[in-house]
Amino acid sequence: MSLELLAPAGDLEKLKVGVMYGADAVYLGGENFGLRARAGNFTLEEIKEGVEFAHLRNAKVYVVLNSFLFDNEIQKLPEFVTYLEQMGVDAVIVSDMGVFQTVKSSCNIDIHVSTQASCLNESTVSLWKSLGAKRVILGREVSITEAKKIRQNCGIEVEMFSHGSLCMAYSGHCVISNYTGGRDSNRGGCAHSCRFEYSLDFKNNQKQSKKSFFMSSKDLNGIELVDQFEDASIDSLKIEGRMKTALYLATVVKSYRAAIDSLKTAEGPAPSPQELDHELRSFSHRDYTAGGLSGEFGSESVYDREHGLCGDYMIIGSIKNASAQSGLVLEVRNGLKLGDKIEIMTFKGKNIEIELDQMFDFADVPIESINPNQLLKIPYIEEVNTHNIVRKMGRLS
Amino acid sequence: MRYNCPISSLQNETELSGDFFDEFLLESSDLSRVGSLCVEEMCGVARGLNQLGKRVVLVWDLLMTQSVFEKKQLIFEAIDLTLFDAVRVSDPGAYHYLNTKFPNTAVQLVLDNGNHNLAGILGWEKLSGNLERLVLSSQLPFNIITQYCINLSTDVEIQIFGKIPLFYSPRKLLNSHLEQASGSALLEAVGTSEESPHKGFTILENEHGTFMYHPKELSLMDRIEKLNVSKIKWGRFDLRHPHQVSSVGVLEELVSNFSASAYREFRESYSHQLIRGFFEVNKTDAQFKNLVNRKVQRKDENYLGEIAEVKKERYLGIDIKKCEGTLRLGQKVLIKTPDGKELLTSFKKCFDVDGVEIQTITKPGLYRFNFIPKTSKKSQIYLYSGE
Ligand code: SF4
Numbered sequence: 001m002s003l004e005l006l007a008p009a010g011d012l013e014k015l016k017v018g019v020m021y022g023a024d025a026v027y028l029g030g031e032n033f034g035l036r037a038r039a040g041n042f043t044l045e046e047i048k049e050g051v052e053f054a055h056l057r058n059a060k061v062y063v064v065l066n067s068f069l070f071d072n073e074i075q076k077l078p079e080f081v082t083y084l085e086q087m088g089v090d091a092v093i094v095s096d097m098g099v100f101q102t103v104k105s106s107c108n109i110d111i112h113v114s115t116q117a118s119c120l121n122e123s124t125v126s127l128w129k130s131l132g133a134k135r136v137i138l139g140r141e142v143s144i145t146e147a148k149k150i151r152q153n154c155g156i157e158v159e160m161f162s163h164g165s166l167c168m169a170y171s172g173h174c175v176i177s178n179y180t181g182g183r184d185s186n187r188g189g190c191a192h193s194c195r196f197e198y199s200l201d202f203k204n205n206q207k208q209s210k211k212s213f214f215m216s217s218k219d220l221n222g223i224e225l226v227d228q229f230e231d232a233s234i235d236s237l238k239i240e241g242r243m244k245t246a247l248y249l250a251t252v253v254k255s256y257r258a259a260i261d262s263l264k265t266a267e268g269p270a271p272s273p274q275e276l277d278h279e280l281r282s283f284s285h286r287d288y289t290a291g292g293l294s295g296e297f298g299s300e301s302v303y304d305r306e307h308g309l310c311g312d313y314m315i316i317g318s319i320k321n322a323s324a325q326s327g328l329v330l331e332v333r334n335g336l337k338l339g340d341k342i343e344i345m346t347f348k349g350k351n352i353e354i355e356l357d358q359m360f361d362f363a364d365v366p367i368e369s370i371n372p373n374q375l376l377k378i379p380y381i382e383e384v385n386t387h388n389i390v391r392k393m394g395r396l397s
Numbered sequence: 398m399r400y401n402c403p404i405s406s407l408q409n410e411t412e413l414s415g416d417f418f419d420e421f422l423l424e425s426s427d428l429s430r431v432g433s434l435c436v437e438e439m440c441g442v443a444r445g446l447n448q449l450g451k452r453v454v455l456v457w458d459l460l461m462t463q464s465v466f467e468k469k470q471l472i473f474e475a476i477d478l479t480l481f482d483a484v485r486v487s488d489p490g491a492y493h494y495l496n497t498k499f500p501n502t503a504v505q506l507v508l509d510n511g512n513h514n515l516a517g518i519l520g521w522e523k524l525s526g527n528l529e530r531l532v533l534s535s536q537l538p539f540n541i542i543t544q545y546c547i548n549l550s551t552d553v554e555i556q557i558f559g560k561i562p563l564f565y566s567p568r569k570l571l572n573s574h575l576e577q578a579s580g581s582a583l584l585e586a587v588g589t590s591e592e593s594p595h596k597g598f599t600i601l602e603n604e605h606g607t608f609m610y611h612p613k614e615l616s617l618m619d620r621i622e623k624l625n626v627s628k629i630k631w632g633r634f635d636l637r638h639p640h641q642v643s644s645v646g647v648l649e650e651l652v653s654n655f656s657a658s659a660y661r662e663f664r665e666s667y668s669h670q671l672i673r674g675f676f677e678v679n680k681t682d683a684q685f686k687n688l689v690n691r692k693v694q695r696k697d698e699n700y701l702g703e704i705a706e707v708k709k710e711r712y713l714g715i716d717i718k719k720c721e722g723t724l725r726l727g728q729k730v731l732i733k734t735p736d737g738k739e740l741l742t743s744f745k746k747c748f749d750v751d752g753v754e755i756q757t758i759t760k761p762g763l764y765r766f767n768f769i770p771k772t773s774k775k776s777q778i779y780l781y782s783g784e
Contacts, residue, residue, distance in 0.1 A: 043696070068510075068511035068513050068514075069513070069514050070514055071514045071515055071516075071541075074514050074516050095511065096511055096512070096517050097512065097516075097517035097518075097521055098514040098515070098517025098518070098519075099516075099517070100517075100520065101516050101517070101519075101520045102516055118460055118488060118489055118490075120460060120488065120490065121462060121465075121488070122463055122466070123489075123490030123491070123493045123494045124488065124489045124490035124493065127489055127492075127493035127524070141462050141567050143462070143464075146464055149463055150463060168564075168566050168568065168570075169566045170565055170566065170567065172510050172511055173509075173564070173566075174563065174564045174565070174566075175510055175536070175562075175563050176563045176609065178536060179561060179563060179595075179611050180593055181594075184536075186511050193590070193593060194564075196590040196592040196593060197590060198588040198589060198590045198598075199589050200571070200574065200586045200587070200600070201586055201587045201588075201589075202571075202574075202585070202586045203585040204585075210574055214570050214573075214588075215564075215566075215570055215609075217568075292462075292567075297567065297568045299573035301568065302573060304573075320705065321750050321762065323750070323751075325751050326749075326750040326751040326752070329750060331705055361708065362712065362714045363748075363752070364752050373706065374706045374714075375705055375706045375714045375763070
């Protein structure tokens with residue numbers, strides 16, 4: 001058994017990026033039932049296309065159903081999940097007992113129980129196993145040591161978060177947005193109140209009043225613990241971030257893929273932990289913490305400041321077409337000019353750095369610069385493929 | 398309807414244990430989220446209340462990672478359960494543990510967040526042979542709860558009065574602001590953010606983590622007559638803080654003999670603003686109208702692809718994603734722009750990615766078409782079906 005790398009797919013394009021950069025599986029939200037109200041949820045046809053694309057490359061597709069549903073929505077669920085099963089979706093992710101029961105009685109699709117269902121201990125995991133769950137996604141508060149025990153004693157697949165933003169509360173146990181903004185945080189409406197700055201007035205003069213981002217969490221980064229996940233027989237490592245950029249996705253998936261592959265010998269020279277760490281700091285992120293993975297969350301896991309842009313790279317775009325005859329076609333998201341140095345992120349191994357000495361528009365007319373949202377043609381490079389992400393040193397202002 | 402109330406400290410016991418409440422929820426610092434009774438004190442209080450003929454419930458409402466669960470299990474197993482009429486849990490693991498290891502112990506299950514559908518609540522109900530109470534979410538409106546009561550065979554409890562919990566984290570978030578770590582002592586602060594429309598959130602930190610409460614408190618007192626004749630069997634008064642505990646006499650009076658003027662007077666003199674929460678709110682997804690992507694959702698039938706580039710007066714770069722048949726020049730296509738406008742048109746010229754002029758498209762890929770005004774990047778292209 002090997003550690004599965006599970007990547008978020010915010011849309012069809014990102015699904016392809018995730019798979020191409022080495023994800024063993026991707027998770028996505030359907031139009032009606034995904035938690036992230038603002039993530040680009042998939043239409044049925046897009047799911048079908050995503051499944052075909054992923055399966056062709058031996059990757060699995062999991063569909064997220066993990067919002068807590070109301071009675072009228074539950075009624076529409078059997079038809080939807082039956083269709084998912086017919087399309088070949090590998091599993092659905094659920095957090096609500098009602099959704100679980102409804103899926104179970106409608107079809108035979110595998111069910112993964114979401115972290116929203118407070119999967120924190122052996123007893124909870126045994127409960128879901130007894131109900132027929134294929135996998136549980138442990139809460140971010142569970143350490144790898146605890147997860148190992150759960151995996152050994154419960155005999156059910158275990159998935160753990162390894163990278164991305166962290167919710168400060170126990171999953172499903174923050175309803176600040178529900179009461180302050182009329183947006184249900186358990187249905188994707190979180191207003192991120194935990195990222196606000198608060199002035200704190202301590203009772204009984206325990207401390208002078210203070211302004212602080214006391215509820216904001218650092219981001220999770222478990223790449224250095226990949227060997228421990230493997231040793232604990234964890235089945236799947238989850239990357240958070242269906243709403244994050246393709247640059248984030250490509251960088252994180254590629255880095256974790258390399259880290260996981262380096263556990264197996266004979267895979268050629270692996271990037272050093274320093275190189276991987278450097279990569280994970282190359283895009284905008286909050287400071288990192290290993291969170292609860294190696295024990296309790298300490299006070300150092302709080303990100304007590306406003307999240308500003310950081311990271312050395314910005315996205316330039318993605319390769320839409322690569323052929324010896326037509327060259328490389330790049331969908332440009334940030335402007336470029338002749339002489340700029342860009343870096344094409346290969347799916348595996350060293351990236352390719354080039355200086356732009358020839359640029360053409362999509363009608364093959366030579367150009368000196370290009371604005372965002374246009375198609376750029378540049379000469380062909382053999383190692384470059386469709387879906388490669390292109391980045392550039394620098395920061396958006 | 399019968400009423401119950403937590404006892405979280407010894408100070409509260411004497412003031413609360415009058416006739417008003419039929420049941421007490423005993424909260425120890427070891428097993429409950431915010432209680433401060435030690436286990437011995439809790440058992441002592443239980444004995445006293447037993448003698449008064451009150452129902453007594455042991456509260457074990459922590460959420461627990463595996464290592465915490467193992468420690469709490471030891472504490473729980475050392476408690477004389479004959480002192481208690483039931484055990485109240487929130488963690489699904491604690492629920493499963495009681496159902497399998499203590500099948501004769503009556504259980505009360507807190508389904509506080511989520512669990513907003515009957516199928517789920519029935520699912521939890523059928524997992525226990527000894528479930529005596531379901532504590533439902535304060536976010537469920539009255540009409541839905543009463544409907545559920547008809548379908549459930551277990552008694553239902555809701556919160557009637559008290560602080561509204563908003564947030565439960567295992568992390569100690571206040572402690573780091575003290576010069577000297579406070580260990581497991583209770584820390585309390587009031588938090589206000591300029592970015593939030595609400596001011597003055599109560600924040601508590603104890604050995605189990607950090608809890609945040611709404612600046613206003615819940616009160617369904619002016620709906621008490623309606624509640625009393627409903628199928629909801631239990632109403633909970635969360636009276637833990639001195640300003641709440643000192644109000645118990647007025648609340649009791651209002652319950653037994655409600656008067657609008659007395660309630661108005663109470664509201665005006667009470668230290669916190671009172672709200673009814675979601676009690677009469679019709680919870681729908683209207684909130685999401687502003688949230689969902691504004692992009693025009695792709696329809697699957699007749700979908701061809703989308704515009705990747707608009708080069709004004711020169712060309713359109715189009716990413717043909719689906720091409721089941723053959724797309725010929727001159728065929729009618731419908732272009733839907735991201736802001737929802739529709740254009741019925743046809744293409745007159747097409748080049749493949751190599752720049753070769755073609756008449757028909759038989760496979761997905763990037764193509765260059767003649768320019769069409771009023772289109773924009775990300776516009777969706779559909780084969781026109783005549784409808
Ligand atoms: S506000 Fe913060 S803690 Fe609450 S649900 Fe959102 S991310 Fe989690």
